[in-house]
Amino acid sequence: MSLKICCLAALALFSTKIMAQKSNLNYPKTEKGNHIDKYFGADVADPYRWLEDDRAENTKAWVKTQVAFTQNYLDKIPYRNDIGKQLKEIWNYEKISAPFEEGNYTYFYKNDGLQAQSVLYRTNTSGKTEVFLDPNKFSDKGTTSLSGVSFNKKGNLVAYSISEGGSDWNKIIIMDVETKKILDEPVTAKFSGASWYKDEGFYYSKYDQPKEGSQLSGMTDMHKVYFHKLGTSVSDDTLIKGGADFKRRYMSIGVSDDERYLILSASDATNGNELYIKDLEKKNSEFVAIQTGYDFNTDIVETVGNTIYVSTDKNAPNKKLQKFDINNPKVWTDVIPETENVLSISTGGGFLFATYMKDAVSIVKQYDFNGKLMREIALPGKGTAGGFGGKKSQKNLYYSFSNFITPSTTFKINAATGVSEVYQKPNVKFSPENYISEQVFYTSKDGTKIPMMISYKKGLKMDGKNPTILYGYGGFNISITPSFSVVNAIWMENGGIYAVANIRGGGEYGKKWHDAGTKMQKKNVFEDFIAAGEYLQKNKYTSPNFMALSGRSNGGLLVGATMTMRPDLAKVAFPGVGVLDMLRYNKFTAGAGWSYDYGTAEDSKEMFEYLKSYSPVHNVKSGKCYPSTMVITGDHDDRVVPAHSFKFGAELQAKQDCKNPVLIRIETDAGHGAGRSTDQVIAENADIISFALFEMGIEKLNK
Known part of the structure; x- marks a missing residue:
């Protein structure tokens, strides 16, 4: 059943009922404190500092009132349930992953359609298929997810990781593949897989557990690498690397496929890494430094005897594949040039x-x-x-x-x-032949050409009145490449345009493109995004009253910065799980590791002033009309802590100078995004689509 948006000529007009609802916005009261920080002699007020304590009773009470306020507003959108039903209908199709072989079995993931989590199945050599791991049975709410599986070489042992409530903290559970008997106690880890060495045990990475009461927000800045030997207590696990004599924020460790090499990658930020190799065939061997310092990104791709293949951006911003001999690790030769x-x-x-x-x-x-x-x-x-x-x-x-x-x-x-x-x-109940996805190139403020993909239903009239979502990310060398989403399918089916701008800060054009959107050049990212919106409006795809800005995590920062820099650009804004307090982001969990992209307020007076000039929390001004905003976060987000969203939402609610609402949508039992149940994802996206259309003035939908 498809929904059609009606009354396009009158979309800019709100009904009397909607206007009345907007005029009665009584936001929950948010107490203001008098906390002040000093940066290079400058006083910076932080009136909502108390919201950083997400376990305090007053914060919990505030969250409860915000959740109620948001739900009360959303409940009054007349077609919200219809959109939820359509999302559920299109979501309900069988999803099967590519198979992979381990030992005597072929494994694959499958979701029947609306299962909270995908189930891991296996097929034996005689063709019999059975459930191997069903994360839907891990918790009553479906909010405990299977975040990874690792088999040993023989395929008779598995270490599988589970995440509870979307947390980055995982429990690694060890199991005999044939009997499904659990072996040993669970291993607690974060930002880690499990890499087996023969049948003896596996390597993994973890931080020391934050103190009680700060499990979600406590800093995690010293990764350590351990080896867990099967049949022993976790407390007896061997420390391989890490601690005061080798302090690194991130470390990953893995055993090569031939089980000859132990490979360690270490870094202090999300860009640049050190690389070390240990030859396990040599008794009492030490790690050999292959790359030190953090100027380049180098990863081992494969090992073939003494030959090591590496992918690197060293002297190759777009990356190349090289190789070297383990006995002469300083001489690298090209295999696939840049x-x-x-x-x-x-x-x-x-x-x-x-x-x-x-x-x-x-x-x-x-x-x-x-x-x-x-x-x-x-x-x-x-x-x-x-x-x-x-x-x-x-x-x-x-x-x-x-x-x-x-x-x-x-x-x-x-x-x-x-x-x-x-x-x-x-x-999927979707017909690609009825849609267009085109790539355009537009010019940013400084003359840089930026690509953008624009997708919509054929026959759409370009009259400036099409509901449009402009999505972006722009950071951490992450590329936003074309991908299908049933959520976007529903948006387009109902007359919407979905546009994705490949702005600087991402990895679409290599390291130079990434670096052009970092530190003192970070505003390039926001200018690129603003220029994308202006292009769409100039070319009559849409207009300010029919545009929504969307982004998550670093993309949440993008939306927050854009809407405070240019509040007139769009009617609606969705800063999701965003990094929004740029003066304090490095004080929580692994946030300090993002300094390559952002810099920190402690680096220099110049860096502090630059961060403060775009930090969304610090740039909400009284007397301004900001877009209708839904700030989105999860109460268990231990990557970008919810305090970012709490403080930004509180600032907006206190200073909004027009009838555009400011909602703070707080998902319970949810983290940064991964591992959420299907019901949670559908509900959030129903809220996003219905809120966007409602705020754009769409009064009803025709079936």
Whole structure:
């Protein structure tokens, strides 16, 4: 059942009922304190500092009143339930992952449609399929998720990780694959997988547990690497690296596929890493430093005997693949040289698969391990391809392909011939042939050309009155590539436009593109986003009264900064789980690790003043009319703590100078985003779509 937006000519007019509702906004009272911080002699007021204590009774009471206020407002949107029903209907299709082989079984994930969490199945050599792990049975609410699985080489042991309420803290549970008997006590870890070494045990990373009462917000700035030996207590786990003599904020550790090398990557920020290798075949060997300092990003891709293959941006901003001999680790030679397009590498079936990103769209080439080009993989269109990974012995590999109007389809590829065939095509109630997804290039404030993808239903009239969501991220070298979403499908089905701007700060054009949106150049990101909105409006896709700004995490900062810099740009804003207090973000959890992108208020007077000049919490001004805003956060977010959203929402509610509402949507039993139940995701997106349309003046929907 599709919904059609009616009365397009009159969309800018609110009904008397809606206007009356807006005029009676009585926000919950938020007490203001008198806390003041000093930065380089400057006083900075922080009246809502008390909201940082998310476990205090007064904060809990405030959250309760905000939740009630938000729900009361949303309950009055006449078509909110209809949108929720349509989302539920389109969501209800079978989702099956690509299979992977471990030991005597082939494993795959499947969600029947509306299950809270996807279930891990396995098929044995005789073709019998059974449930292996069902995270829906981990908790009554479906909010405990399966965040990772790691099998040993034989495939007879597994370490699987669970996250409770969306927390980044995971419990690693060890199990015998055949009997499903739990072995040993759970291992608590954060930002870690489990890397097995033979049948002896596994390596993992963790922080010391924050003190009682600060589990969500306490700083986690000293990662340590341990080895857990099967059959022993966690308290007896061996410290491999970390502590006062080797203090690093992030460390990941893994054993090579041939189980010869132990590989350690260490860093103090989210960009740049040190790299160390230990030869496990040599008794009492030490880690050998392959790369020190944090100027470059280098990762080991594969090991073949003494030869180590690495992907690096050292002297190659778009990355290249190199190799070296473990006995002469200072001499590196090219295998796949740098090109004008950003490179990422995967291995499988005894080959290298190079995925290039050209204007945010995938091109895939297959090489042998000597760097000889075998072929370019024929993709079904312009979009995002991912996968191609697997064991060296695999004959068939799998990859996915999607774009903004093509549901993600899984393909099987013969590694020897390069021939692909459809493996799994989802049965989504969506017809791509009825939609358009076009790429345009627009000019930012400083003359930089920025790509943007704009997707919408065919036949849409470009009269400036189309409800439009402009989405962006712009940070941490993360690229926003075309992908299908049933939420966006509903938005477009009902006359909406979905636009994604590939702004600076991301990785779409390599390290230079990333660096152009960091520290003292961070405002480039916001200017790029503003220019995207202006392009859409100038070309009559939409207009300010019909535009919504959307972004999450660093994208939440993007929305918060944009709406405070240019409150007239859009009618609606969705800063989701955002980094919004730029003077204090580094005081919580692993926030200090984001300093490569942001800098910190303690770095210098110049850096402090620059951060303060765009920090959303510090730039809400009295007497301004800000967009209708839904600040989104989760009460268990221990990555970007909810205090960011609490303080920003409180500032907006106190200073908003027009009838545009400011809601703070706080999801309970939810973290930064991963691991939420299907019901939670559907409910949030129903609220987002209905709030956006309602605030744009759409009075009703016709069936």
